[in-house]
Amino acid sequence: MTQYMFLIYGDEAAFGDEPPTPEMWQEMMQAHLVFQEGVNSNGGRVLGGEALAPTTAATTVRPSREGDALVTDGPFAETKEALGGYYLVEAEDLDRALAFAKTVPTTGCVEVRPVVPTAPDQ
């Protein structure tokens, strides 16, 4: 089994300025529950995952020439599609991982990255 990080990128503007209504939120959560059950009952395992607050809430710490870190407002890179959430999923191989990634409830993109195994028994 290999661990894959699903990085979910979407267009934040699609949500508009208003935070989602409780109904919308519940609908999204329900869709994500369905996704997680789908993974868990098809030979994979969801090890973790969270939604992230929009990039308007992001702060980036980057190295500065003077040596001390520079703190700037905003995400690491200003792009139309921003990282909006992630899952950590265990799957047999990339084909299975990609099959799971296709079921993530999002209108955006899902980048699938293998996690480098660092645990001593791996």
Place this chain on the structure above:
Amino acid sequence: MTPAPAEDGRAAQVDAAVSAAHADSWARVVAAAARASGGNLTQAEDAASEAFLQALQTWGSRGVPRDPAAWLIRTAHRKVVDQQRREATLRRKLPVLATTDAAPREDAVDIDALTALDDRLRLVFTCCHPALAMQSRVALTLRLVGGLTTAEIAAGMLVSDAALAARITRAKRKIETAKIPYRVPPESELVDRLDGVLTVIHLISTTGHTAPAGGALRRSDLADRALDLSAMLAVLLPDEPEVLGLLALLELTEARAPARVDAEGAPVLLSDQDRARWDADRIAAGLQWLDRARQRLGPDRAAGRFLLQAGIAAAHADADTFADTDWSAIVALYDRLLERWPSPVVALNRAVAIAFRDGPSLGLAAIDEVAGDARLARYHYVPAARADLLRRLGRRAAARQEYRRALALVDNDAERRFLQRRLDSLADDVGDTPVTGSHQP
């Protein structure tokens, strides 16, 4: 000291035997080694290369084995097993135990246990996995399945040896790190994934037939290897219409190759080709594959894009002269192709077929309908096709302008010479209707 003639002859014999085995069995040896290594393609490639190297030495001293492929597969297999043993030992941090380097006994391992019919298929599907960049798929397939050296592939793809080697290394590393599975996809994904494999082979063939850049029009290494790969797939998946369709298409395309360039290497248009120079045997073979492919179609299996393209190639092959070409049938095939494969290039080819069916004026109108597609903006065949139709209409000034546009976009030297010659043949003419701004000083 020069070797005795007998020894010389023997060395040549061994060389020939190893070359023949390489052409014949490289993919099988890599595939068997990959199976032994659990899908580690780096290990498999190294083991296969070492096995062929060892064949050069061992066959020289002990003679060429009765079944060279079996010998190579056993040797490559043993090299993988040795390598894994060494790695396992290293991991246990124990001293390395002596590993035997003796040649394997002919009967040491049952050859059937080392290979399976679908091993080469697994290899192809892994090399053509959609998670790899298209250029990497092409390079990996040519290296691991086609057996071309990195230098040969680099020459074919017009990149430096170092860049090509790095691309292959990166691709193999991604296969390992991302765990791209070494297997034939399940039935539910087969048709989709197969299309990806056929696309890679078709791309190798088109790169071989009309090199995107460089001096010569055709690079036979790539075109030949695409045919080999396609024939191999037809053996492994004999009931897939698209597999047989691609083989038919490649045979029919290859059949025309001798007539496609003139003595100076410039391309000759289909209308001007000497059809006596077409390879009749290849045409017959292509038509047979096409027939077999069509027999495998059914209500739930419509003709795919390779079969439809083969149908178009067959319609050309069927015509004794250019004037005999059944353009209505060809336009109808393009209509179906466009439905299956809505590509602007297909639409352009359809427009050209319309020009031959309905005349250049309607052809120009058909080209205008598709030429606005942004994906065609830098495609030199658009102005080249317009130029040819304008020339046929006697609108020489407008034709010249389009030839100049095409010349500005083309990268292949042979095609450039052709376009320049066409432009020159129109040059000293005053022009038909004066077109503002088209007059060259």
